[in-house]
Amino acid sequence: MDEVPHGADxxxxxxxxxTGDGERYAVKVSGGGTPAGLIVTAHLAERGVPGVAAQVRxxxxxxxxxxxxxxxxxxPWVSDLRALDGPMSEAHWRAYGELLAAVHAVPVxxxxxxxxxxGGDAYPSIVAATRDVAGRLRDQADSGDPLVAELAAVWAANADRVSTLLxxxxxxxVDRLGPAVVCHGDPHLGNLLLGADGQVWLIDWDDAVLAPPECDLMFVLGGVLAFAPITAEQQQAVLAGYGRTDVDPLRLAWFLAVRALDDLSDWTRQALDLDVEPADRDRAARIVRGLVSPVGLVTLADAAVRDLDRRL
Incomplete structure (x- = not known):
């Protein structure tokens, strides 16, 4: 048994x-949430959805x-290679779209x-957490902790964006509702594994939800699939695999905004936690900087909400 350090949970x-005969398995101990993610993966695997590994009973x-x-x-341990570490071929991108389409097509x-x-039902608590973190940063800006001071400055420089998202x-x-399908809820490249001949697997279903397809598709159409922006060619390959879809710009902007606030407040909170190892605090702060960068999620979500306001 070798511990795997990936993951934010x-x-x-x-x-x-x-095992002694060389078979490999992913062994996970989870202390939060519900077993819904395990039930979803079993449901999908039983229906032959590609790229979903069935549990060992x-x-x-x-x-x-x-x-x-x-x-x-x-x-079963299906692959050592995360899509986040790449490289992904065009076949991988297309298979990723096919996998999302197959998940969304499964009857509820x-x-x-x-x-x-x-999907998004937790938005009131996310809004409250964002305002709470903003207040903590204002109160602790002069605490003498350099990391806290830096984060306070980052939030102050992005206050207008945060207010727009809130x-x-x-x-x-009130307008976010639509046809609900099974969604992974967090299908970024860190949760995608790569195999030979363009095969992919989607893992970590703990955040599975019932939501409009935009809840998952925002990771492709909103440009937040990884820490680097998705290119137009990669996006087209995913959509070629996914097939025809009518995306609602309102739902897309809403899910982007909710995710941006959730990530920003949660990673900032981890960076502020003095009980966390210094290396983990530094990593959380780096992620916050990435979120507010020109290609970061906060920037992309802010642009989507403002664009929607102009259209409306």
């Missing part, structure tokens, strides 16, 4: 396990075991409707 741990047929209040799950059962939250999220929330 502080409540989960992941290992790569290998427990001896009594369950999707996971319970260990000290945590969920222990096991799936009564069980999934009961288990899965609505207003947009609250104002557009």
């Amino acid at each position: 502080l409540r989960a741990r992941l290992w790569r396990g290998e 427990t001896c009594d047929g369950r999707l996971y075991a319970e260990r000290d209040g945590h969920r222990l799950s096991v799936v 059962t009564d069980e999934l409707e009961r288990l899965l939250p609505g 207003r947009g999220v609250e104002r557009l929330a």
